[in-house]
Amino acid sequence: MIELVTPLALVALLAIPIILFLYSLRPRRQRVVQSSNQLWREALAQRRRGLGLRQILSNLSLLLLLLSAGALALSLSAPQWLTQGVDASDTVVIIDVSASMQTKHGDSTRFDAALRQARLLIDAKPSGARMLLIESARQARAKTAFEDNKDVLIKALETIRVTDEAGVPALALALGATLLAGADDTQIHFLTDAAFASTQLPFVPNLKLHVHGNSDTRNVAVTRFAVRADPASPETYQALIRVHNYTREPLKLPLQLTGSGASLWRGQLQVEAHSSEAVVVPFHSLGGIELQVNIDYADDLQLDNSAYAVLSAPPPIHVGMYSAGNFYLESVLDALPQLGHTRLTADEFRKSRLASSDFDVIILDRLAALELPPGRFLLIDTVATNLPVELNSERSARTVSALGESALVSGLQLTGLAIPDTATLHHNRNQDELVQNLIWTSAGPVAVSLINGESRVLLIAFDPAQTDWPKRAAFPLFIERALTWLSGHDPEIDDTTLEAGLSYRVTTPTQNSRIAVHRPDGSNVEIRAVDGKAVVQTTDKTGIYGLSIDNGFRSFAVNLVDAVESNIASQPVVANTSEHQAKSDGTIAQLLWPILAALGLALLLLEWTMRAVGRGGA
Amino acid sequence: MTTLAPQFDAEFLRKLERLEWLTRRRLRGQTRGEQRSRAQGRSIELFDYRAYQHGDDLRYIDWNLYSRLDQLFVKLFAAEEDLTLYLLIDASASMALGQPSKVDYTRRLAAALAYIGLAHFERVGVSTFRAGLIQTSPLMRGRANIMHLLQFLGSLSATGKTSLEMAISDFAASSRKPGMVIVLSDFLDVGDIKHCLSSLRSQRHDAVMLQILAEDDIAPPLAGDLQLVDSEHQSSIRVSLDEALRNTYEQAVLSHVDALARHCLSAGIGYARTSTSVPFEDLVLKHMRTGQLLK
Numbered sequence: 018m019i020e021l022v023t024p025l026a027l028v029a030l031l032a033i034p035i036i037l038f039l040y041s042l043r044p045r046r047q048r049v050v051q052s053s054n055q056l057w058r059e060a061l062a063q064r065r066r067g068l069g070l071r072q073i074l075s076n077l078s079l080l081l082l083l084l085s086a087g088a089l090a091l092s093l094s095a096p097q098w099l100t101q102g103v104d105a106s107d108t109v110v111i112i113d114v115s116a117s118m119q120t121k122h123g124d125s126t127r128f129d130a131a132l133r134q135a136r137l138l139i140d141a142k143p144s145g146a147r148m149l150l151i152e153s154a155r156q157a158r159a160k161t162a163f164e165d166n167k168d169v170l171i172k173a174l175e176t177i178r179v180t181d182e183a184g185v186p187a188l189a190l191a192l193g194a195t196l197l198a199g200a201d202d203t204q205i206h207f208l209t210d211a212a213f214a215s216t217q218l219p220f221v222p223n224l225k226l227h228v229h230g231n232s233d234t235r236n237v238a239v240t241r242f243a244v245r246a247d248p249a250s251p252e253t254y255q256a257l258i259r260v261h262n263y264t265r266e267p268l269k270l271p272l273q274l275t276g277s278g279a280s281l282w283r284g285q286l287q288v289e290a291h292s293s294e295a296v297v298v299p300f301h302s303l304g305g306i307e308l309q310v311n312i313d314y315a316d317d318l319q320l321d322n323s324a325y326a327v328l329s330a331p332p333p334i335h336v337g338m339y340s341a342g343n344f345y346l347e348s349v350l351d352a353l354p355q356l357g358h359t360r361l362t363a364d365e366f367r368k369s370r371l372a373s374s375d376f377d378v379i380i381l382d383r384l385a386a387l388e389l390p391p392g393r394f395l396l397i398d399t400v401a402t403n404l405p406v407e408l409n410s411e412r413s414a415r416t417v418s419a420l421g422e423s424a425l426v427s428g429l430q431l432t433g434l435a436i437p438d439t440a441t442l443h444h445n446r447n448q449d450e451l452v453q454n455l456i457w458t459s460a461g462p463v464a465v466s467l468i469n470g471e472s473r474v475l476l477i478a479f480d481p482a483q484t485d486w487p488k489r490a491a492f493p494l495f496i497e498r499a500l501t502w503l504s505g506h507d508p509e510i511d512d513t514t515l516e517a518g519l520s521y522r523v524t525t526p527t528q529n530s531r532i533a534v535h536r537p538d539g540s541n542v543e544i545r546a547v548d549g550k551a552v553v554q555t556t557d558k559t560g561i562y563g564l565s566i567d568n569g570f571r572s573f574a575v576n577l578v579d580a581v582e583s584n585i586a587s588q589p590v591v592a593n594t595s596e597h598q599a600k601s602d603g604t605i606a607q608l609l610w611p612i613l614a615a616l617g618l619a620l621l622l623l624e625w626t627m628r629a630v631g632r633g634g635a
Numbered sequence: 636m637t638t639l640a641p642q643f644d645a646e647f648l649r650k651l652e653r654l655e656w657l658t659r660r661r662l663r664g665q666t667r668g669e670q671r672s673r674a675q676g677r678s679i680e681l682f683d684y685r686a687y688q689h690g691d692d693l694r695y696i697d698w699n700l701y702s703r704l705d706q707l708f709v710k711l712f713a714a715e716e717d718l719t720l721y722l723l724i725d726a727s728a729s730m731a732l733g734q735p736s737k738v739d740y741t742r743r744l745a746a747a748l749a750y751i752g753l754a755h756f757e758r759v760g761v762s763t764f765r766a767g768l769i770q771t772s773p774l775m776r777g778r779a780n781i782m783h784l785l786q787f788l789g790s791l792s793a794t795g796k797t798s799l800e801m802a803i804s805d806f807a808a809s810s811r812k813p814g815m816v817i818v819l820s821d822f823l824d825v826g827d828i829k830h831c832l833s834s835l836r837s838q839r840h841d842a843v844m845l846q847i848l849a850e851d852d853i854a855p856p857l858a859g860d861l862q863l864v865d866s867e868h869q870s871s872i873r874v875s876l877d878e879a880l881r882n883t884y885e886q887a888v889l890s891h892v893d894a895l896a897r898h899c900l901s902a903g904i905g906y907a908r909t910s911t912s913v914p915f916e917d918l919v920l921k922h923m924r925t926g927q928l929l930k
Contacts, residue, residue, distance in 0.1 A: 061872070
């Protein structure tokens with residue numbers, strides 16, 4: 018069957034009446050008067066009967082011109098010869114199951130068309146010929162051995178599913194070529210949308226590329242989604258969102274960032290044609306949320322309009338507080354959810370040796386310490402002898418005049434806070450220490466933070482309980498920020514996001530934990546850890562994956578975020594393959610325009626030659 | 636027109652005078668002539684017998700037969716009557732073609748044939764036809780009328796379309812007396828020839844179809860890309876004439892004339908064919924005698 022890709026080109030057939038007109042202008046024939054034409058008509062009729070088709074050749078020159086015009090017009094309309102069939106004894110059929118194969122064409126997808134064609138190839142397989150099915154995405158997976166049983170092949174074909182993975186066709190082609198190495202009369206059929214760079218195709222002998230795709234597509238995609246903690250502000254994160262516009266026109270794309278279903282941010286991003294734009298979205302979170310960014314735009318491939326991330330909850334902070342009694346501070350510690358604190362009395366402080374390894378943060382409330390070991394400390398109205406900070410012995414009433422630039426006090430309303438009795442802090446900086454003044458009075462700083470190697474110390478030179486600070490909202494905020502900063506625990510981000518098709522490694526609490534993997538599509542897979550380690554390999558779908566490990570639960574995100582895969586336009590096919598344009602019904606389209614164009618030119622040349630030698634046909 | 640009249644020398648005319656028409660059927664004439672009529676009468680030559688019928692003249696009963704057979708038979712006698720010769724000449728446009736033209740050849744032939752009849756004191760009439768009879772001369776008798784006849788023939792011109800059917804039909808309506816009818820034409824566009832022939836026969840004419848073709852009609856000296864124009868209908872066909880097509884045409888001509896001859900034979904009508912390339916004297920003095928039209 019022949020189909021025309023650009024039937025409008027048949028307008029060129031209008032050249033035929035022009036040829037007829039020009040032909041009519043040729044020199045007229047010699048007029049000869051005859052007694053009667055009746056016998057001539059009989060002779061012509063008798064000759065036509067005798068000559069059959071040669072009657073058509075009664076005006077060969079005109080016929081050649083018309084045929085030439087018809088052939089050239091047809092070649093312009095890009096006719097395709099639709100065939101199907103497998104003629105090699107050993108055939109490898111590679112089906113592209115990468116994400117771009119989900120691109121919609123009408124009611125079906127490229128993948129549907131590829132499956133139909135694969136089925137036709139199986140049906141057309143000669144008896145005795147063997148076939149092997151391979152699916153190609155990020156990995157190449159052989160679905161069968163070389164089989165001559167069509168039923169086995171069809172059953173295997175029915176198990177092939179399209180994935181959300183970026184495609185690496187070279188792997189599948191290399192696998193196919195390796196499996197066919199050394200065999201004669203072989204063939205590789207690659208059923209793909211060719212939505213990849215032609216350089217990705219290695220040279221493979223006897224490769225037939227069946228392209229189920231087109232270049233006229235509309236798609237936008239999230240090509241990068243990264244989340245990081247704001248180093249300047251606890252509980253503040255930044256989401257980097259990069260969006261690519263693959264269409265031919267600039268678009269204003271609505272974006273939404275959600276955290277566990279709740280909207281965190283909405284906005285629009287103006288993206289020029291065939292270019293990308295990025296936006297950094299700040300948001301606050303205590304962790305333990307599932308993030309999703311989504312482009313609200315109807316295009317040919319919806320899959321890449323979303324990306325996911327998991328902001329896992331930070332581990333609880335174990336605080337040990339040595340205090341003679343501080344109602345406000347204890348109330349705050351009780352209220353903060355991620356804190357677990359142990360209250361120690363002054364006697365216990367005096368009797369025991371200070372062991373920082375028992376707690377993430379130790380609070381010393383108005384209890385003087387002679388020397389602090391390495392660790393994380395909040396010192397309230399006290400100092401230690403081994404710190405490079407000293408308390409000025411002159412105490413007096415002061416008023417908070419300014420706040421430092423640290424994120425610990427950023428945005429807090431403390432200016433004008435009256436402090437009835439406070440000293441000031443004086444520190445001697447050296448190169449190994451990082452000291453920041455947090456709260457200022459006119460006499461000097463009354464709160465500083467200090468980092469020395471792995472040790473962190475935050476000093477307050479007065480007793481907040483003697484001020485009205487605890488009655489302000491700024492007090493619990495400051496304490497929470499201070500303890501989080503001191504603990505150094507940030508929510509886990511980097512280890513919870515990966516690209517579709519990659520493996521996710523899990524460390525389990527016990528050696529042989531059973532892990533239930535809850536996939537985004539609702540299905541569950543169970544795996545077992547070996548020596549406390551397990552690998553989740555079924556990450557072919559994008560979304561949030563849940564892991565039930567013993568009594569715990571954690572999650573990770575799987576994304577496409579691949580700028581090459583999201584470019585769903587079929588690319589020109591490389592020269593080392595025999596190209597066949599595949600139709601949605603699975604047939605193979607052999608391009609006929611070169612043949613027709615050559616035929617048209619040959620007919621023109623023949624007509625010219627005939628005229629040159631003066632041979633007008635009867 | 637006079638210049639178009641056929642010119643014969645005295646020697647040729649003497650030869651013509653020695654010829655006479657050979658009819659194949661007995662024809663009924665109005666006056667006594669040199670031809671034998673089928674009309675039975677009281678001449679001296681016994682023609683036939685028939686059974687006696689009531690009212691027959693008892694003088695013509697053959698009593699010798701009665702004595703032998705004991706049945707009454709009446710003697711029938713053949714009447715000696717003159718021959719009426721009708722010459723029907725095709726004057727359509729196709730007759731203008733040929734080298735010499737068919738109409739010139741026909742004009743001379745008709746003059747010769749008419750002269751033979753006039754010389755033998757036969758009644759001779761000439762008609763021309765195209766799509767019907769267009770001109771008819773009065774019946775003439777005797778050599779003295781040869782000049783009138785030649786004048787009539789000199790006025791003959793070849794134009795227009797032919798319809799032999801219409802011509803024969805007109806002739807049948809106008810000629811009440813049977814005679815010898817000679818139709819001179821190329822017969823290339825004859826229509827329903829069977830009908831024409833049956834019409835002549837129904838009028839009890841002794842008819843002869845004398846087909847006169849030009850050499851160009853039989854073997855056209857043509858080749859290459861041509862537009863052939865029908866001389867009568869002005870319709871044209873485009874042919875690229877090669878050897879094969881020419882052979883096919885010549886075969887078609889032969890088939891056509893053979894078919895015409897067969898139809899004539901089956902209708903009991905004489906047929907003769909000639910070409911304008913045949914010398915006129917040879918045709919009249921040799922071929923027509925050989926073909927038993929003249930004796």
